[in-house]
Every structure is written in structure tokens, then in C-alpha cells.
Amino acid sequence: MHAVECIPEDFYRQTAVLGIAFDDGDMTRLGQYLDLLLETNRMFNLTAVKDPEESWNRHILDSLSLLPVLAKEEAKHVIDVGSGGGLPGIPLAITMPETTFVLVDATGKKADFLKHIVEVLELDNVTVAHARAEDIGTKNGGFRDAADAVIARAVGPLQVLLELTIPLAKVDGIVIAIKGEKAQEEIERAKKALHVLHAEVESMDRSTTGTVVIIRKKEHTPQKYPRVPGEPKRDPIGGKHKK
Numbered sequence: 001m002h003a004v005e006c007i008p009e010d011f012y013r014q015t016a017v018l019g020i021a022f023d024d025g026d027m028t029r030l031g032q033y034l035d036l037l038l039e040t041n042r043m044f045n046l047t048a049v050k051d052p053e054e055s056w057n058r059h060i061l062d063s064l065s066l067l068p069v070l071a072k073e074e075a076k077h078v079i080d081v082g083s084g085g086g087l088p089g090i091p092l093a094i095t096m097p098e099t100t101f102v103l104v105d106a107t108g109k110k111a112d113f114l115k116h117i118v119e120v121l122e123l124d125n126v127t128v129a130h131a132r133a134e135d136i137g138t139k140n141g142g143f144r145d146a147a148d149a150v151i152a153r154a155v156g157p158l159q160v161l162l163e164l165t166i167p168l169a170k171v172d173g174i175v176i177a178i179k180g181e182k183a184q185e186e187i188e189r190a191k192k193a194l195h196v197l198h199a200e201v202e203s204m205d206r207s208t209t210g211t212v213v214i215i216r217k218k219e220h221t222p223q224k225y226p227r228v229p230g231e232p233k234r235d236p237i238g239g240k241h242k243k
Contacts, residue, residue, distance in 0.1 A: 004031025046085035063088030082155035137167035192238030
């Protein structure tokens with residue numbers, strides 16, 4: 001059974017609450033994407049969610065929860081850091097054809113999968129970068145200060161994520177992170193990183209699937225950030241959290 005035949009009863013109600021109206025063909029392409037995601041997931045790990053119906057809420061709805069924020073920001077260029085299986089970037093790119101998306105992932109198999117999705121779904125507004133965020137965010141990395149919005153889902157603690165994402169955003173641009181129930185704790189641990197990187201948390205809103213944290217970049221990021229690949233995770237700004 002194809003994913004488009006397994007849309008949960010409350011999916012349209014929940015997207016309507018978000019103010020989302022789908023164009024012709026959007027649902028078909030979203031269903032095609034889920035089919036490809038779940039099929040490829042049998043060969044190598046892309047998602048722990050294997051049920052098509054559950055995927056509509058856990059993946060598609062969760063990703064589309066960012067759409068109202070991106071629309072309000074009038075974001076024209078978005079970078080998805082650690083895109084993995086294409087979340088949240090692919091569902092957003094399908095439903096926001098006038099916005100360009102760069103999907104970044106350091107794992108070759110995942111980047112190849114993303115390129116396949118872009119080709120099959122004919123997503124002319126999407127580019128895939130097989131790279132590390134630490135590299136593309138440097139002065140000569142090609143994407144520093146480039147995005148109206150940088151998005152990330154399940155890419156590690158906010159304390160680490162900020163160093164990977166803030167350098168990619170324009171001044172007065174935003175980083176949107178989809179976090180879990182402990183988002184407030186992560187924000188507290190990230191206070192020094194926010195200060196050092198010249199950013200501040202603008203809002204934190206619970207959705208039906210997670211917590212959407214919006215961070216505003218207030219000034220240019222100091223040139224020393226991001227540090228070399230692996231360093232942000234090994235030695236987070238502000239020190240490691242002690243349990």
C-alpha cells in the first residue's frame with residue numbers, strides 16, 4: 001500500500017490549524033517521498049518510523065510545522081543542516097516551490113538518497129550538498145551568511161547545533177530547530193553559545209509533534225566559528241553538560 005493511501009484522518013485538520021493549504025500535486029509528491037524514504041530505509045537506516053500512516057504525522061506534519069514561520073519570515077533561501085532522509089527540507093521544498101533549499105549531509109549514502117529524491121520528484125528548487133556544516137560555514141565555504149533561515153531536526157544538542165547553523169544565516173536571519181520536550185533545558189545549557197555567536201532565542205512553541213525553537217542572528221558570527229569538523233561536538237561552547 002502506498003503512503004498516499006494511508007493519510008491519517010486528522011492530518012488535514014492539523015495542517016489546517018497551521019494555516020497550510022496544499023496545491024494540486026503536493027499530497028501525491030509527499031506520498032511519493034514517503035514511499036521512497038520507507039523503501040530505502042529497508043537497505044540502510046534513515047528513520048526509526050516504519051509505518052506509512054505514522055510517518056505522515058511524525059515526519060510530514062512535523063516538518064510542515066516550520067512552514068508558517070518560514071512564510072512569516074518571507075524566507076527565499078533555506079539551508080537544512082543534517083538533512084539525513086530529507087527532513088524537514090524535502091516536505092517544505094515540495095510545499096514551498098518559490099523558496100530555494102540546500103540540503104546538507106556529511107554521509108555519502110544519505111546525500112545520494114537526497115539527490116535521488118530531488119531527481120525523481122523533479123524538485124528544481126533543491127540543491128544537495130554532501131558536506132559538513134563546519135566546512136560550508138567558513139569564510140570560503142560558500143554558504144556563510146547565505147540563508148534567510150537555517151533549519152535542523154534531530155541534529156544533536158542545541159549547544160552544539162548553534163555553532164553549525166548560526167554562521168550560515170544572514171544577519172537578522174533565523175535558525176529554526178525542532179527539539180523535544182527538554183528544549184528549555186537545552187536553551188539553558190546553550191546560553192554561552194548564544195552569547196558568543198551573537199544570537200538570541202526569540203520563541204519556543206510546542207507543536208503537536210515537538211518544540212519549535214526560533215533563534216535570531218543579531219550580528220556577524222566571529223570568524224573563528226565554526227571550528228574544525230568535529231570540534232563543536234567534542235568541545236561545545238560553554239563546556240560539556242555534566243549529568
